[in-house]
Amino acid sequence: MRNSAKFKKRLADTIAYLILIIFAVIAVYPILQVLSISLRPADRLLSTSLAIIPDDATLAAYQELFTGRPFLLWMRNSILVSFVVTSTGVALAAMAGYAFSRFKFRGKNFGLLSLLVTQMFPATMLLLPMYIMLVKLGLINTFLGVIIIYSSTALPFCIWTMKGYYDTISPSLEEAARIDGCTQFASFYKVVLPLAAPALVIVALFSFMTSWAEYVVAAQVLQDTGLWTLPVGLQTFQANMSTEWGLYAAASLIVSIPVVILFLALSKFLVSGLTLGSVKG
Amino acid sequence: MLERNRKLFPYVLILPAALVMIGVVFYPFIFNVILSLSNMSLRNFREWQIIGFDQYYKVFFEPSEPSFYTVFFKTIIWTVVNVTFHVVIGVMLAMLLNRQIKGKSVFRTLLILPWAIPQYIVALTWRGMFNYEYGSINLMITHYLGLPAVEWLRSPTEAFIAVIITNIWLGFPFMMVIALGGLQSISHEYYEAADIDGASAWQKFRNITVPLLRPVMIPAITLGIIWTFNNINVIWLVTNGGEPADQTHILVSYVYRAAFGLYRYGYAAALSMVIFFILLIFSLTFMKRSQATRSAY
Numbered sequence: 001m002r003n004s005a006k007f008k009k010r011l012a013d014t015i016a017y018l019i020l021i022i023f024a025v026i027a028v029y030p031i032l033q034v035l036s037i038s039l040r041p042a043d044r045l046l047s048t049s050l051a052i053i054p055d056d057a058t059l060a061a062y063q064e065l066f067t068g069r070p071f072l073l074w075m076r077n078s079i080l081v082s083f084v085v086t087s088t089g090v091a092l093a094a095m096a097g098y099a100f101s102r103f104k105f106r107g108k109n110f111g112l113l114s115l116l117v118t119q120m121f122p123a124t125m126l127l128l129p130m131y132i133m134l135v136k137l138g139l140i141n142t143f144l145g146v147i148i149i150y151s152s153t154a155l156p157f158c159i160w161t162m163k164g165y166y167d168t169i170s171p172s173l174e175e176a177a178r179i180d181g182c183t184q185f186a187s188f189y190k191v192v193l194p195l196a197a198p199a200l201v202i203v204a205l206f207s208f209m210t211s212w213a214e215y216v217v218a219a220q221v222l223q224d225t226g227l228w229t230l231p232v233g234l235q236t237f238q239a240n241m242s243t244e245w246g247l248y249a250a251a252s253l254i255v256s257i258p259v260v261i262l263f264l265a266l267s268k269f270l271v272s273g274l275t276l277g278s279v280k281g
Numbered sequence: 282m283l284e285r286n287r288k289l290f291p292y293v294l295i296l297p298a299a300l301v302m303i304g305v306v307f308y309p310f311i312f313n314v315i316l317s318l319s320n321m322s323l324r325n326f327r328e329w330q331i332i333g334f335d336q337y338y339k340v341f342f343e344p345s346e347p348s349f350y351t352v353f354f355k356t357i358i359w360t361v362v363n364v365t366f367h368v369v370i371g372v373m374l375a376m377l378l379n380r381q382i383k384g385k386s387v388f389r390t391l392l393i394l395p396w397a398i399p400q401y402i403v404a405l406t407w408r409g410m411f412n413y414e415y416g417s418i419n420l421m422i423t424h425y426l427g428l429p430a431v432e433w434l435r436s437p438t439e440a441f442i443a444v445i446i447t448n449i450w451l452g453f454p455f456m457m458v459i460a461l462g463g464l465q466s467i468s469h470e471y472y473e474a475a476d477i478d479g480a481s482a483w484q485k486f487r488n489i490t491v492p493l494l495r496p497v498m499i500p501a502i503t504l505g506i507i508w509t510f511n512n513i514n515v516i517w518l519v520t521n522g523g524e525p526a527d528q529t530h531i532l533v534s535y536v537y538r539a540a541f542g543l544y545r546y547g548y549a550a551a552l553s554m555v556i557f558f559i560l561l562i563f564s565l566t567f568m569k570r571s572q573a574t575r576s577a578y
Binding site: 013017020026030031033088091093095096099100105114117118120123124125126131132151155216220238259264 | 393397514
């Protein structure tokens with residue numbers, strides 16, 4: 001009897017491992033595929049081999065990417081745009097979220113509700129009117145143009161997340177600071193903000209990802225090759241599959257690795273932030 | 282003086298964010314409403330005028346290929362199939378990861394990867410993998426299974442399946458992570474008590490896991506539905522803008538095509554409004570129905 005229970009457990013464990021391994025392979029395979037293509041020599045890009053590390057592996061694609069293509073320029077553009085979107089987004093959300101969490105004021109409920117409603121806007125709804133506005137303001141083909149559009153996608157979510165996190169911090173800390181003679185702003189800035197560091201990290205990661213990995217808007221607004229961000233540049237490599245597939249593969253690995261590391265390190269916070277924001281919504 | 286300052290403080294904090302929101306969200310939204318009532322297009326870019334509800338009429342009744350109803354139907358299939366697979370695979374993997382097994386954190390990390398990679402890279406990579414001659418999917422089908430290669434990106438149905446496969450791949454880790462968080466908060470005592478009563482594995486799943494996981498999963502599923510419904514990146518990049526012949530659109534990519542491919546601004550704005558109301562009504566009813574579960578929190 002005990003033996004059969006043991007056997008049953010063993011069998012269940014084996015099946016569990018088997019399923020996990022199958023899905024892990026499915027999850028990793030496309031990434032290995034990209035690695036494989038990035039290592040192929042240029043005349044063997046269109047190979048029908050399924051080997052992961054090609055026989056005549058070379059780093060030529062990486063070299064071409066850095067020396068022969070405006071890859072570093074696109075990277076600089078992406079970093080610039082993402083940096084501006086992230087820093088303004090975090091600053092504005094940190095302040096507005098605090099007001100929504102701690103104070104009663106006129107228009108508070110309307111404000112919170114309208115932030116929530118923006119999450120139901122179809123992805124393209126604000127893009128068209130904003131595109132026309134940018135045309136009329138002469139902001140097409142400028143970084144300011146994409147930065148303006150990106151801030152509209154990230155900000156509502158960031159404010160909600162910050163508010164949700166501040167709600168979990170006890171107001172007694174600020175009261176104590178105020179009794180000690182801190183001004184309202186100082187008690188927010190010096191006492192509450194440091195405690196909200198995990199939420200600030202989530203909000204920063206989220207704003208960064210929206211701009212770092214955005215294609216659809218950038219493709220419409222940025223038209224000069226010199227102004228392209230990474231997603232637009234990489235798409236053109238992929239479009240010329242026969243000749244530039246290796247460049248695409250090499251570039252996408254370089255672009256993904258830092259983000260993936262960041263993401264894995266922060267994924268626990270990210271999820272708690274997401275569920276908190278949506279549950280309280 | 283102090284009292285007045287205290288009342289002003291929240292407004293000072295909100296002001297910068299409010300100004301940005303008015304500029305980049307509210308104003309464009311109002312502008313979109315106006316556009317949807319106008320005849321603006323590339324031809325009438327300067328001399329456009331308000332023409333009433335004509336564009337809305339066109340959305341519903343203008344004969345076009347593909348029609349609004351076809352695309353709407355495809356969007357529903359797209360959303361339901363994707364979210365169902367995300368939840369089923371995600372919950373299954375989370376339950377496996379929640380067992381006492383070795384190498385748990387390695388599996389967890391590997392399984393989260395599809396979510397961590399930028400979406401456009403996922404989409405473009407899968408587009409390469411679905412290539413007819415050189416894509417690894419067809420190579421595997423012909424090499425290992427000995428079946429004929431599939432014309433993934435050249436015929437409408439196969440292309441639509443290809444996009445769905447891509448989106449399932451990148452979406453299951455989110456549900457897995459959420460479900461894992463939920464499972465870890467369920468006390469072991471319930472299962473031990475069930476064991477003493479001689480409950481089967483299925484009974485335990487049905488009567489302990491499902492009801493206790495529900496409050497965690499419902500908000501995640503709501504979010505998942507809105508995200509999937511709205512996900513233009515994957516469909517646009519995998520099918521290269523709706524190929525073949527605009528047969529693989531969902532509503533959001535259809536709007537994008539009307540606006541930036543066909544320059545029908547008024548029409549695209551009206552279509553956007555229709556989609557917005559569909560999502561709004563869905564979200565409100567869904568949230569109301571899950572109100573009861575939320576109080577369990």
